[in-house]
Amino acid sequence: MLKLEDLTVRFGGLTAVNSVSLSVGTHEIMGLVGPNGAGKTTLFNAISGLVRPSSGRILFDSENIVRSPLHRRARMGIGRTFQVPQPMQGLTVRENLIVAQRFGAGRVDDARLDEILQLTNLSDKAECEAATQLALTELKALEVAKALVTEPKLLMLDEVLAGLETSGKQRFMLMLKALHARFALGILVIEHDIETVSNFCDRVAVLEYGELIANGTPADVFKDPRVIKSYTGAEHA
Amino acid sequence: MRSSKSSALKWLALGVVLYGVVPWLLGDSYVMSLTVAAMVIGGIALAWSLLSNLGGMLSFGHSAFFGVGAYVSALLTMRAGVGVLPAMLMGGVGAVVASVAMLPVLRLRGVYFALAILAYSVIFRVLATQWESVTGGSAGLASIPTFPRVLGMDLASRRGSYLLILTLLILFALVYRYIRASHYGMALRAMHGSEDATRVVGVNSILLKALMLFTSAFMTGVIGAYNAHEINFLNPDYAFDGIWVILPVVAAIFGGYRTITGPVVGAVVVYLVDQLIFKSLIPVGHQLILGALLVAMIIYSPGGLVPLVSKKFFAGASSPRP
Amino acid sequence: MTDLILQSLYSGILQGGLYALIGLGLALVFGTMNVINFAHGELVLLAAYMAYMVEAHLGVNPIFAIPVALVLVCLCSALIYGLLSLVRVDRELNSLILTYGVAVILTNAILFIWSADPHSTGSDWLQGAVVFGPLFSMRGQVLFFIVAVILLAGLWWWLSRSWYGRALRAVSSNRAAAQLMGINPRATEIISFLIAGILASFAGVAIFSYQVIQPASGESLTIKAFIITVLAGMGSIPGVLIGGILLGLAEALTATLGSSAWQELVGMVLFLLVLFFMPNGLFGVKARRG
Numbered sequence: 046m047l048k049l050e051d052l053t054v055r056f057g058g059l060t061a062v063n064s065v066s067l068s069v070g071t072h073e074i075m076g077l078v079g080p081n082g083a084g085k086t087t088l089f090n091a092i093s094g095l096v097r098p099s100s101g102r103i104l105f106d107s108e109n110i111v112r113s114p115l116h117r118r119a120r121m122g123i124g125r126t127f128q129v130p131q132p133m134q135g136l137t138v139r140e141n142l143i144v145a146q147r148f149g150a151g152r153v154d155d156a157r158l159d160e161i162l163q164l165t166n167l168s169d170k171a172e173c174e175a176a177t178q179l180a181l182t183e184l185k186a187l188e189v190a191k192a193l194v195t196e197p198k199l200l201m202l203d204e205v206l207a208g209l210e211t212s213g214k215q216r217f218m219l220m221l222k223a224l225h226a227r228f229a230l231g232i233l234v235i236e237h238d239i240e241t242v243s244n245f246c247d248r249v250a251v252l253e254y255g256e257l258i259a260n261g262t263p264a265d266v267f268k269d270p271r272v273i274k275s276y277t278g279a280e281h282a
Numbered sequence: 283m284r285s286s287k288s289s290a291l292k293w294l295a296l297g298v299v300l301y302g303v304v305p306w307l308l309g310d311s312y313v314m315s316l317t318v319a320a321m322v323i324g325g326i327a328l329a330w331s332l333l334s335n336l337g338g339m340l341s342f343g344h345s346a347f348f349g350v351g352a353y354v355s356a357l358l359t360m361r362a363g364v365g366v367l368p369a370m371l372m373g374g375v376g377a378v379v380a381s382v383a384m385l386p387v388l389r390l391r392g393v394y395f396a397l398a399i400l401a402y403s404v405i406f407r408v409l410a411t412q413w414e415s416v417t418g419g420s421a422g423l424a425s426i427p428t429f430p431r432v433l434g435m436d437l438a439s440r441r442g443s444y445l446l447i448l449t450l451l452i453l454f455a456l457v458y459r460y461i462r463a464s465h466y467g468m469a470l471r472a473m474h475g476s477e478d479a480t481r482v483v484g485v486n487s488i489l490l491k492a493l494m495l496f497t498s499a500f501m502t503g504v505i506g507a508y509n510a511h512e513i514n515f516l517n518p519d520y521a522f523d524g525i526w527v528i529l530p531v532v533a534a535i536f537g538g539y540r541t542i543t544g545p546v547v548g549a550v551v552v553y554l555v556d557q558l559i560f561k562s563l564i565p566v567g568h569q570l571i572l573g574a575l576l577v578a579m580i581i582y583s584p585g586g587l588v589p590l591v592s593k594k595f596f597a598g599a600s601s602p603r604p
Numbered sequence: 605m606t607d608l609i610l611q612s613l614y615s616g617i618l619q620g621g622l623y624a625l626i627g628l629g630l631a632l633v634f635g636t637m638n639v640i641n642f643a644h645g646e647l648v649l650l651a652a653y654m655a656y657m658v659e660a661h662l663g664v665n666p667i668f669a670i671p672v673a674l675v676l677v678c679l680c681s682a683l684i685y686g687l688l689s690l691v692r693v694d695r696e697l698n699s700l701i702l703t704y705g706v707a708v709i710l711t712n713a714i715l716f717i718w719s720a721d722p723h724s725t726g727s728d729w730l731q732g733a734v735v736f737g738p739l740f741s742m743r744g745q746v747l748f749f750i751v752a753v754i755l756l757a758g759l760w761w762w763l764s765r766s767w768y769g770r771a772l773r774a775v776s777s778n779r780a781a782a783q784l785m786g787i788n789p790r791a792t793e794i795i796s797f798l799i800a801g802i803l804a805s806f807a808g809v810a811i812f813s814y815q816v817i818q819p820a821s822g823e824s825l826t827i828k829a830f831i832i833t834v835l836a837g838m839g840s841i842p843g844v845l846i847g848g849i850l851l852g853l854a855e856a857l858t859a860t861l862g863s864s865a866w867q868e869l870v871g872m873v874l875f876l877l878v879l880f881f882m883p884n885g886l887f888g889v890k891a892r893r894g
Contacts, residue, residue, distance in 0.1 A: 093482060119484035127479065134475030140468055147465045149484030176475065195483050340697050342704065386880045392697050393640050397830050398879055401872040404827070408869045524823070528708055531701065567716035573708030580702045581690045 046071045046231050047092070047199055052101035054084070054091050054255075061087040063255040064101070069199065074225060074232045076242040076263070079252035080275060085235045086128065088252070089203055092233075093125045094118045105199070119149050124192030125201035128235075130184035132175035138162075138187060139171040142194045149195025158194055164224055165190040182213055186220070193224065202234040206241065214238070218245060239267060239276075251275065300448055310440040316557060317550065318440065321447045322509050324549030325454065327530035327537070329501035331545045332458050334534070336467065337494030338474045340392050342527055343399030344502050346406050347377040349521035351503025352510035353410060353417060359427045359511070366429055370507040377503025378496045380406065388491050400527075407522035422517025426510050443512050450508065451546060454501050458542050461497070466490060528569065529553060532576050538585055607738050608860055614739045616856030617849050621752035624848025625807040626825060627832030628756065629800030631844055634833055636775055636789075636796040638696060642703035643684060645825030646710035647801060651677050651808020652817045653714060656723045659812075665727055666812055673805040680710075681801030685794050707822065715819040722818040730813045744813035751806060753845070759799070760841040768795060824868070831875040850874070 047069040054062040062084045069075045077085050090096040092103055094115035102109045110118055133141045142161065147153050162168045165186040170179060175187060185205055192200055202221075206214045218241060225232060236242050242249055243263040251259040251266060253275045259266045266272055308314040326344055334340050354376030358364040364372065380402075387398040410417045417423070429437035429446060436442050461467050469485045477487050506526075510516050529552065530545070537548020552572070560568040630644045651673035658669035684706055691698045725731065730744035763769035774782040775792045783789060811817060811825075832851055836843030851871055858870040 095478060095482075114486075115478075115481040116484050116486040119482055125482055127482075131476045131479035133472030133479060135471045136468060141472075144465065144469050144472055144480065144485065145483035148469060148480075148486070153465075191483055340700065387876075390879060393700055394834070394879060396697075396700060397640070397827070398876060400827065401831075401875050404824075405869055405872050408865065412865055528704075531704075535701070564712075564716060566719065567712035570709050570712035570716065573705045573710075573712065576705030577687060577702055577709070580698050580705065581687065584693050584698055 046106060047233070048102075048104040049088075049092070050102040050104065052088070052091060052103060053099050054087050054096060055099040061255050062091065062098070062252075065252070065255075065257045067250050067257060067260055069231050069233050071198070071231050072229065073248065074234065074246045076246035076249040077233060077235045077252065078237070078239070078242055078249060082254075083252040084255040085252055086203060087255075089125060089201055089233075089235065092118075093123055093201060116148070119195055119197075120151065122196070122198035123201065124149070124195050124197030124199070126185070126188035126192055126203055126205055128203040128205075128207060130181075130188050132179070132184060132187055134176040136175055137172050138167055138175050138179070138190075141175050141187060141191055145191040146194035149197075161190050161193050164227065165193075165220065181208055182217070185209070185217070189221070189224070193228065197230065199231045199233060202232065202236075204235050204237065206236060206238065214241065221245070243267065301445065305441045305444060308441075308444075314440045314444055316554060318444050318447060318512065319557075320550040320553035321444075321451060321546070322505055322512075323529045323533055323553050324546035325447065325451055325505035325508075326502055326526060327533040327545035327549045328451065328454055328458065328542070329498045329505070330530045331534045331542075332461075332501070333494055333498035335540055336458070336462055336470050337491055337498070338392075338470070339388070339491065339495070340396045341399045341498075342396045342531075343401070343403040344498075344530060345522045345524065345526040346380060346399065346403035347499045347502035348506035348509075348526045349403070349406055349410065349518070350380045351377040351506030352516055352521050353423075354503070355507030356423050356426045356510045356516050357416065360423065366427055366511050367432075370504055370511070373507030373510075374500040374504040377499040377506070380503075381495050381499035384495065385492055388488060388495065403522055403527075407518050410518035410521065417518070420518060422515065422520070424515050426514045426516060428511055428514055447505075447508060450504065455542050455546070457497070457501075462542070466493075470494065525569070528572060528576075529556070532572050532579075535576065535579050535584070540585060609857070611739055612856045612860040613853060614736075614741065615745075616853035618741055618745045618749045618852070619856065620849030620852030621749035621756075621845070622807060622810050622848070623828060623832055623851050624756060624845040625752045625803050625810070627829045627836065627848050628759070628841065628844045629803040629807075630826070630829040631833040631836060632772075632796045632803075633800050636772060637688070637699075637793050639688060639699040640703065640830060641684060641797075641800070642700060642826055643707040643710055643822075644800065644804065644829055645827070646707050646714070646822040647677050647680055647804040648808040648811065648825050649714060649817065649819070649822040650680065650710065651805040652812040652821075653718055653723075653808075655725070655809040655812035656718075656817065659725060659727065665729060666725055666809060667730075669812075670805060670809050673809055674802060677805045677808070678798050678801035681797045681804070682794065685797040689790070707826065711819055711822050714822070718819070720819055722816045723812070724816045725813055727813070742814050744810070748806070748810035748813060751810070755803065755806060756841060756845050763841070768792065772796065827875075828871055831871050831878075834875060834878050 049065055049067050052062055052065045053060065065088065077088065079085055087096060091098045094113065098111060103111050105118070105121060105123065110121070113121070133144060136144065139158070139162070142158050143153055146158055159168070162171055167183060167186055167190060170183055173179060179187065189202070189205065206217060209217060221232070222245070224230070234246065246263055248261060249263050249266045250257060251272050258275065259269045259272050308317065326348060330341060330344050351373035355369040355373030358369040358372055359366055384399060384402060387395050390398065411420045429443060431437065435445065437446050469480060470490055472480045473485070473487050473490070481487050506521070530549065533549035533552045534545040535548070536552050537546065538544035556568065556572060560571045564570060626644070626648055630641060633639060633641050654673040654676060655666035655669040658664060658672060659666045684703065687702060687706065688699055691702060725744070730742065732743040734741050734743050734746050763772065771782065771787045771792045774785065774787055775789045828851060832844060832847040835847035835850060851874065854870045854874055855867045859867050
């Protein structure tokens with residue numbers, strides 16, 4: 046469904062993403078890991094359209110979307126969350142979802158909207174003002190809900206667990222698993238927590254200094270000596 | 283929540299007052315012509331508020347649309363024999379065409395947009411002055427045709443022109459209200475905070491902003507055209523004067539630019555006070571007081587002074603939205 | 605014809621120095637506070653009218669107005685800063701509206717006090733010819749071009765060496781971080797406004813020395829200053845000088861090859877072209893990508 050071919054992103058003299066090639070299948074849950082500054086969020090930004098790659102192709106359903114504008118990619122089926130939640134200001138939770146659904150999916154479907162509210166545990170917060178009246182977990186859930194109502198084929202989650210404590214993380218993971226089961230989705234998730242990634246993901250890609258150094262099942266990847274070195278040696282980087 | 287019946291009655295009463303009582307009271311008097319002039323400012327203020335508040339794009343160049351609308355309409359009636367009312371609409375269209383040149387500036391930050399649009403208004407003024415063969419140069423155009431009779435009503439009379447602009451303003455206010463209440467309005471409000479967050483869920487933010495620009499330009503162009511046919515005279519310095527920028531801005535902010543009726547009410551109040559009081563205090567340079575008023579408002583009450591009053595009378599359309 | 609063009613280029617460069625002076629004041633404040641001081645042109649104009657007053661009422665060379673202008677303009681500049689710091693909500697846009705209001709106040713105050721009559725210097729010394737081969741200029745033009753270059757160079761040197769200069773750059777790139785490092789942003793902000801006032805004072809007296817002044821000039825000066833700010837891009841003083849000269853050249857050539865009526869237009873068009881194609885300006889530090 047999603048295929049990156051030799052994707053490179055350069056900012057001035059800095060090469061944030063260096064010739065990365067990987068693919069995500071239609072129902073797959075793929076993890077993207079690596080130390081801070083490895084280029085994971087840049088890769089996300091390139092796929093969702095916030096950043097223009099310097100070279101390479103991004104194939105979504107076999108179509109090269111490198112030149113497609115942001116909003117078009119959203120309508121094609123790429124949804125993403127932001128690491129720092131960005132709720133739509135001045136709007137209620139429900140209105141956030143209405144906007145996302147109306148413009149991302151092309152119509153307003155109350156039944157589906159309500160279902161997503163329920164699955165993300167936001168039903169009783171539906172009429173609250175999103176930017177000011179939600180706790181962190183709820184804001185993160187809203188990020189996911191917003192992406193979901195656009196009826197994505199690929200859901201990209203950027204460190205969606207960051208800042209949550211352990212039990213919160215577990216509940217969030219269960220929610221994501223339920224969502225993955227309910228909707229036909231591919232998920233690409235940036236995460237730091239190795240245990241979460243091993244439990245949740247079908248496959249894992251490891252980035253270091255913008256380069257892909259491993260790509261396979263969690264079991265294989267986390268045994269790879271280069272990956273181990275990257276994680277343990279990373280504190281000196 | 284007021285019952286819709288009581289609300290409807292209130293709007294009906296207002297309609298009677300505006301369409302019946304006011305023209306009967308003021309007739310063809312000088313106060314009526316002042317009121318009409320104030321409503322012209324109100325119209326620009328409304329259009330400006332649409333772009334600035336809803337669209338999120340502060341503009342210091344609305345005089346560009348005003349002037350272009352005026353010239354297009356005047357020239358169509360004088361050179362091409364088009365009827366005044368259709369020509370006014372074409373004036374609006376002309377302003378929209380002019381605004382197309384401003385599309386590239388839409389993706390820029392607020393300050394750059396505001397000044398870029400100011401640059402445009404200067405360009406149009408110079409064009410109007412230089413293109414003598416068409417626009418009559420700096421001398422301008424005189425004897426611009428006035429409004430026709432419609433349904434037995436002479437729109438050229440002061441009473442008639444009042445009714446015309448009243449109708450225009452009401453139509454524009456309804457359009458504004460419709461947009462704001464729609465999904466587009468929701469998306470536009472969301473865009474104020476984070477445009478990227480909306481684009482990522484499929485909102486074509488550039489297109490929405492462009493539509494707001496076009497709508498605001500159209501409205502201002504029609505008002506400019508109306509003004510040209512009302513005073514029957516036009517020249518570049520008048521058409522693109524800075525007064526068409528500062529008065530609407532002061533009016534919109536005074537009246538509370540977060541509401542729909544605010545800018546119009548603000549315009550009437552500010553204009554009348556300016557003409558009747560400020561001008562007699564400082565005949566040359568009375569705009570000084572307007573400037574001071576603007577500064578004071580921005581510091582102490584950026585949401586306007588009128589909303590506090592109107593909240594009590596009209597729930598619903600007039601109450602400030604976040 | 606070549607002579608005409610050469611003369612045009614020469615005049616344009618001289619004018620450019622003046623424009624750079626005006627542009628830098630605006631750019632400095634914009635860089636520190638992210639605010640466009642819409643009233644900047646009016647400050648320059650105020651200084652110009654001070655020069656007029658000194659010449660008309662004291663009968664001396666308007667250059668002696670510089671100290672007077674410095675006091676008055678810097679005072680006004682500080683006042684504007686004071687008003688700006690009272691803005692709490694929607695700072696960026698409300699600040700713009702506020703300075704716009706101040707500009708209206710100043711323009712109309714000037715109109716009220718001095719009426720709409722245009723003025724220019726009667727000083728023979730300033731209008732005296734300075735000739736280099738085929739190139740003609742007025743003493744005032746050359747003098748103030750040199751002053752402008754000295755001021756610009758001095759400021760450039762000072763900003764790169766002094767503690768203030770480094771604080772300025774810190775505050776403009778990251779206000780919160782600068783505060784954490786113990787830099788008081790308000791101090792750097794008010795110093796920027798004062799420097800802008802100083803530059804505006806010299807520029808104003810310069811304008812009176814060889815150009816015509818009238819109340820309406822204020823707005824067009826502000827716009828030109830902004831054009832130069834955009835041309836130069838953020839964070840580059842040499843860029844401001846070159847931007848100013850570019851504008852000066854463009855205007856001079858338009859006046860010579862086209863007509864002086866189009867002069868007003870060319871700056872605007874240049875501005876828009878740069879906005880469309882090179883939003884970082886010609887020499888600006890590239891904005892960080894998100």
